[in-house]
Amino acid sequence: MTIITILLGLVGLGVVVFFHELGHFIMARLVGVEVEEFSLGWGPKLSGFKRGNTTYRLSVLPIGGYCRMKGEDSYRKALEEKLEDFPKEPGSYFAAHPFKRILIALGGPLLNVVFAFAVFATVFGVGYSVDSWGNKLVLASDYDGLSYAADSAGFSTGDAIVSIDGKDIRSFADIQEAFALSAEQRLAVVIERNGQRIDTSVTPQLDRETGAGRVGIYPWVDTSVESLTAGSPLRLAGLAAGDIIVAVDGVSVRHGIDLIRYLELKRPERPILSYERSGTAKDVTLVLSYAEGLPPDLGIGWRRTKLTIRSENAFAALADGWNETIKTIAGTYRGLASLFKGVDVFRAVSGPARITWVVGQVATESFSTGMASGLTISFNFLAILSIGLFAMNLLPIPLLDGGWILLFIVEALRGKAAKVKTVFRYQTIGIVAVAGLFLLSTIADILFFSGR
Numbered sequence: 074m075t076i077i078t079i080l081l082g083l084v085g086l087g088v089v090v091f092f093h094e095l096g097h098f099i100m101a102r103l104v105g106v107e108v109e110e111f112s113l114g115w116g117p118k119l120s121g122f123k124r125g126n127t128t129y130r131l132s133v134l135p136i137g138g139y140c141r142m143k144g145e146d147s148y149r150k151a152l153e154e155k156l157e158d159f160p161k162e163p164g165s166y167f168a169a170h171p172f173k174r175i176l177i178a179l180g181g182p183l184l185n186v187v188f189a190f191a192v193f194a195t196v197f198g199v200g201y202s203v204d205s206w207g208n209k210l211v212l213a214s215d216y217d218g219l220s221y222a223a224d225s226a227g228f229s230t231g232d233a234i235v236s237i238d239g240k241d242i243r244s245f246a247d248i249q250e251a252f253a254l255s256a257e258q259r260l261a262v263v264i265e266r267n268g269q270r271i272d273t274s275v276t277p278q279l280d281r282e283t284g285a286g287r288v289g290i291y292p293w294v295d296t297s298v299e300s301l302t303a304g305s306p307l308r309l310a311g312l313a314a315g316d317i318i319v320a321v322d323g324v325s326v327r328h329g330i331d332l333i334r335y336l337e338l339k340r341p342e343r344p345i346l347s348y349e350r351s352g353t354a355k356d357v358t359l360v361l362s363y364a365e366g367l368p369p370d371l372g373i374g375w376r377r378t379k380l381t382i383r384s385e386n387a388f389a390a391l392a393d394g395w396n397e398t399i400k401t402i403a404g405t406y407r408g409l410a411s412l413f414k415g416v417d418v419f420r421a422v423s424g425p426a427r428i429t430w431v432v433g434q435v436a437t438e439s440f441s442t443g444m445a446s447g448l449t450i451s452f453n454f455l456a457i458l459s460i461g462l463f464a465m466n467l468l469p470i471p472l473l474d475g476g477w478i479l480l481f482i483v484e485a486l487r488g489k490a491a492k493v494k495t496v497f498r499y500q501t502i503g504i505v506a507v508a509g510l511f512l513l514s515t516i517a518d519i520l521f522f523s524g525r
Contacts, residue, residue: 179478401457
């Protein structure tokens with residue numbers, strides 16, 4: 074399974090990178106710069122053909138691709154031959170006007186956005202189902218005595234969140250997304266309590282471990298059993314799907330958090346569990362074991378709400394896809410900004426290994442629930458990853474597309490190209506910056522895979 078996960082991760086990551094390189098290819102052709110070679114994948118050549126001045130090839134490793142334009146290697150030649158200016162052959166990259174080179178640099182990130190938009194719009198148009206908790210909440214302060222943003226906003230356990238900043242809430246997943254993407258931003262919230270609606274506002278606190286916003290709430294998990302894993306303590310005690318848990322050791326259980334928190338705090342090895350089956354009350358004794366710092370594994374699947382999300386028509390799907398794209402871009406840049414607010418970068422930053430693993434894991438788990446669900450979830454995740462590639466590449470860091478764009482803007486304003494030595498120093502800064510990011514992300518990946 075690990076090999077399959079890695080392979081799926083490489084293919085998924087390769088799709089995102091391929092569209093990025095395809096964007097550079099399309100834009101280069103549109104502005105008249107010759108593309109000498111365009112490859113799907115890396116490594117040794119499997120097959121290929123030549124059309125015009127471009128060689129198209131399929132390579133062994135399914136990890137994206139590359140677009141090699143005429144004159145791209147003139148930078149290396151200029152350094153080797155100690156030239157002051159770049160050689161400018163007709164049709165070559167550095168012979169093109171700086172605005173054309175800006176368009177080429179923009180082509181890759183922009184096609185990443187187009188890919189994400191197409192995926193989001195298709196997903197909304199086709200529709201998809203999600204399992205989630207409802208919109209009722211439980212305050213974390215009920216259990217740890219601390220004060221959170223939810224307490225300051227006047228939330229109470231049992232409240233249902235109806236809308237956030239004017240957007241209707243369908244499930245707890247909507248609540249999580251809204252708060253996670255809005256750290257330190259004031260949000261208007263409508264809650265429902267005992268049949269009455271109350272207007273309030275909340276400002277999610279910045280979680281310095283993840284960079285996400287949090288308000289200090291849990292989902293209200295109804296204690297109706299949906300499923301039990303084989304060999305789990307509850308199944309061995311005789312419980313079955315449809316049973317409703319009402320108490321543990323005589324302490325009333327209103328929701329799933331009550332049960333988990335009681336077991337975490339008291340750590341009983343043989344608690345008495347009270348439940349109802351078809352209106353009949355029953356008691357059983359559980360046999361539990363505890364790992365250090367973790368709650369017991371009850372092997373229980375609580376009943377969730379199944380939601381079907383689908384746009385009303387094709388035009389609505391396009392609008393929903395566009396809104397999702399803009400929201401994801403904004404959330405990505407807010408996430409990048411949070412790195413400068415004291416966030417634990419080793420938790421918040423992921424390197425190539427971890428990204429590949431997560432992509433593969435998402436694909437593996439989603440396909441286990443069915444082909445349609447697997448495709449929907451996997452491509453939705455790739456769309457988010459594609460937005461991440463767009464955002465990162467447009468940062469004004471030398472070596473990245475954003476760094477080249479900044480250099481070409483300066484060239485256009487000055488009316489002349491920078492000297493080779495100037496570009497070399499500029500790119501050296503980029504090498505140091507990218508190497509630092511790579512080192513940081515590699516350490517983060519090592520800590521992640523080592524469980525730290």
